[in-house]
Amino acid sequence: MFNYLGQFARYCLFSSVYTLKTRNSLFYLCSLLLISLTMGCNPSSSVPIKTSALTVDTVEMVQQGIEKSRRGNYQGALKDFNQVIAENPQDIHAYFNRGYAHSSLGQFEQALADFTIALKLDPQMVEAYVNRGNVYLQLGEDEKAIADYEKALEINPNDAFAQNNLGLAHLNSGSPGLAKIDFTEAVMIDPLYGEAYYNRGLALLDLGERENAIADFQKAADIWEEMGEKIAAQTALAEIDTLKKASQ
Template sequence: MNLTSGNTHAARRGISAAALLACAVALAACQTSSGPAAQIAAIDTAQGSAENIASLTSVIERSPNDAQAYNVRGSAFGRAGRYEDALKDFDTAVRLNPQYYQAYANRALIWRYVGDDAKAVADYNRALQINPSYDAAYIGRGNLYRLSGRTQEAFSDFQRAIQLDTTDPRAYHNRGLLYQAQGQQNFALEDFSTAISLAPDAAEPYNGRGVSYLALGDEDNAFADFNTAIKLDEDSAEGWANQALVYERRGDKARARKSFQQAVKLDPNYGPAVAGLNRTKGG
């Protein structure tokens, strides 16, 4: 599969990188993703506090046929982790306004979180049927496709969002992950850099770009990106594990082990960190 076909880089040849660090880097790259919590955070700017939900409930009581009010409260419920309540509100929103494409896309995020990917895709499809130019739905559906291994469909969705001039960094970040997985590290670097320019306070694109730098043998820039990722998110197991990889490459097993230990502390099930900790025993 040639991911560069049909996009703005079509005139340029994809550049294959040397193999990623056999023991861990490829796994780390695969972990650079927008997880369910990040997806929920993207629903809306509404906060999930009890006070905010109570305020939104008052609005609904005054205007029980206001689809937008249910959509906003559903977003707040989603951020609060009250997924059943969120689904009920989004159900009501689309019942009141069957053309409410944002509510379908918001409901898809909740379906994604509770593990019903089929319903999530159906809701994204419905949102795009109503509004074929809705970039958020392409990005959300593309991420579902990416995580389920439907790589070409994922690429097409991210590409479509970018062609629509999206300012959502997830489109570039996720397309970068696909380029990265194909070994097209220079294209990946461009996308991660664009994602960083759109969201300079997000750790994930720095981790992603660092992995591509490391694959290209640019250890210094990789290390700088991993350190920035840690500064932005000290609770990122991925960031600490990636930092440890550079220490390990440099032969500093003591520092590598310390960083791997921090990663495992944050996420005991993070495979690259566990493997790295085992490799650096005695360092």
């Protein structure tokens, strides 16, 4: 079975930050979300998440940890989140963002534990289901990843990011037909979702739909070019070039 997670040019596991304004990564077909105290970072899941019994100090400490994660200082972020959790074991933001830091460091079992605790504190936390699904996907546990993405979509059917990642899980588990449906749903929700067009192109290739795949890679390239993500656009165009040369 072809493993899409092993393709470096096509898959950058954990992007630095996923914000309301931009998906801040090249070719990240599946990525973690970093969530702040003031807003959810998923464009379709932007309702603030409430926590209880937070002091000013712990709020500031969580935000400090988030900023460290944004700068790539995950070890420093872990220290901040650990301190918050020691003071307030019910702080969902600390668990969630500690899970992000663990994932970014490749500490997947710890990440799974943190996202699971976050979900116990808030069973409706879409971001935690998506992030835990991403970790399962990285570990090759596709069925668990699919279950988490489907749960996220059950809570928020308009989450294009979760829909895209569900497609990746189906693609990686050898179901390109289901993946095609998922990516199509993702671009219907967000017509400017370049990664979803690119990923659908991969699914279409597996299905033998070469011309449609080229059209999707071109659409992804156009979107990325417009967004100023030139390297990403060049990668999509390189896929097209490879396909055209192969047919000559």
